[in-house]
Structure formats: C-alpha cells, structure tokens
Amino acid sequence: MSIHEITGGKVVALLEKDRERAARELLVKSDQIVFAGDPDPSGAIAFRELLLHLTNLEQADRAHPALMLATMTEDDVALAFEQGETTNDAAFSRRCIYGEIKRYFDYN
Numbered sequence: 001m002s003i004h005e006i007t008g009g010k011v012v013a014l015l016e017k018d019r020e021r022a023a024r025e026l027l028v029k030s031d032q033i034v035f036a037g038d039p040d041p042s043g044a045i046a047f048r049e050l051l052l053h054l055t056n057l058e059q060a061d062r063a064h065p066a067l068m069l070a071t072m073t074e075d076d077v078a079l080a081f082e083q084g085e086t087t088n089d090a091a092f093s094r095r096c097i098y099g100e101i102k103r104y105f106d107y108n
Helices: 016-029 041-054 057-061 074-083 090-107
Strands: 004-007 010-013
Touching: 016 041, 041 057, 041 090
Parallel strands: none
Antiparallel strands: 004 010
16 A cells, blocks of 8 residues: 655655654544445455554544445446445444454464
C-alpha cells in the first residue's frame, strides 16, 4: 500500500513509519467515514479493525454509512447512499461477527 502527501505542490510518497500517522490524522479529521469495502465478512471486520487500530472504540462504534456495493457504477453508488445502511445495522454486525470467527479459524 502506498500513501502520498502533497507538500509544496509536490506529491511525496510517505515512508512506512509515516503512513499510520497520516491515516490516523485523516480518519480523525474526517467529517464522515464511509464503509465502501468488500461487502463480505472480511471487508466488514477489516473496516472495524482499521477504525479500532487508528482511532478508538467510540469512533468504531459510531454508525457510519455502509455502502454494500457489487459494482462501482455511479448509479449503484447513488442507490447505496439512498438505502441508508450503516455499520450499526444488524446485517453489518452479522458480517463482523462472521469475520471474527473466520479470522480466528483462518489464523489459529
């Protein structure tokens, strides 16, 4: 993964040690964080773990918009926003639970 920063009009690749800081700052300063990852248990648990690692439990537990996208067409993205799903919905929570179970058995 590569994270870049624009400094003085130049795009600069961040060193690995600076990537976590940059990601944390981006999440903390964001007005809204939207889940638009893979619409499966692995994507759900990755989103939650990312928020837990880079922010805090309060931020991870908030209801973030959840776009369950099969494709990235403009119409599908608009429809996903209209549906109003969030990361606190039962369907997303079930994906996280399944992701936790899968992670345990896949790596232990």
